[in-house]
Amino acid sequence: MKKYLFLLIFLLVTSLNAQFIRGYGLKAGFTSSNLKWDYNTGGQQWMIEPDNRNGVNLGLFVEFLDLPVFSTLAEVNYVQKGINQNVPFTSPTNPDGGEESLNWQINLDYLNLSFLAKGRISIGQFTPYLLAGPSYDIEINRSVENDDIDNYKDYKKHRMGLKLGAGTEFKLETVTLLAEFVYQADPDNLFNNQLLIVTTSSFDLRIGVFFQ
Numbered sequence: 001m002k003k004y005l006f007l008l009i010f011l012l013v014t015s016l017n018a019q020f021i022r023g024y025g026l027k028a029g030f031t032s033s034n035l036k037w038d039y040n041t042g043g044q045q046w047m048i049e050p051d052n053r054n055g056v057n058l059g060l061f062v063e064f065l066d067l068p069v070f071s072t073l074a075e076v077n078y079v080q081k082g083i084n085q086n087v088p089f090t091s092p093t094n095p096d097g098g099e100e101s102l103n104w105q106i107n108l109d110y111l112n113l114s115f116l117a118k119g120r121i122s123i124g125q126f127t128p129y130l131l132a133g134p135s136y137d138i139e140i141n142r143s144v145e146n147d148d149i150d151n152y153k154d155y156k157k158h159r160m161g162l163k164l165g166a167g168t169e170f171k172l173e174t175v176t177l178l179a180e181f182v183y184q185a186d187p188d189n190l191f192n193n194q195l196l197i198v199t200t201s202s203f204d205l206r207i208g209v210f211f212q
Helices: 002-016
Strands: 021-041 044-048 053-064 070-088 101-120 126-145 158-171 176-185 196-211
Touching: 021 176, 053 101, 053 196, 070 126, 070 196, 101 158, 126 176, 158 196
Parallel strands: 021 070
Antiparallel strands: 021 044, 021 053, 021 196, 053 070, 070 101, 101 126, 126 158, 158 176, 176 196
């Protein structure tokens, strides 16, 4: 239900603000994401936090409300998230493992929808800005390596998040370029029960082209 409500709001805002468009563009870049497993078993607490998965993100955006220092963005992005951990082989005689290892991967790919407020100030050809607003992840692919995918069958496929970021525009004669850093916090846990809570977060480094 949340998924369809969010999509409805996304389309409604887009249509209502069509006459106030500041511009539109493309963004692409690098996403680093992580998952953390917090266990509470028999009064004992312990945690697993593997290495981040480094993936790609690609997206389209439209910017509305061309006020002097404020505007809003609607974004649609393809984002790769998950983990990527080398796990050493162990044995009774070598409990710490040797040179051989296997690669443990959980790949979670999403369609990400975001509504962001943008505060900006022009300084010559540069326009630094700050971003903040809600986002919604819709899972479009899930795969694993050296693991059983059924271990993750109850993990949520749709989740709300919160994005915070900063960047700058650089205006050329015919087009505007941009570069930005965006952090996404996910207060909606990926999975939780009485024994386990799985949380996630990610950050993006992106460049883009802005047509005004």
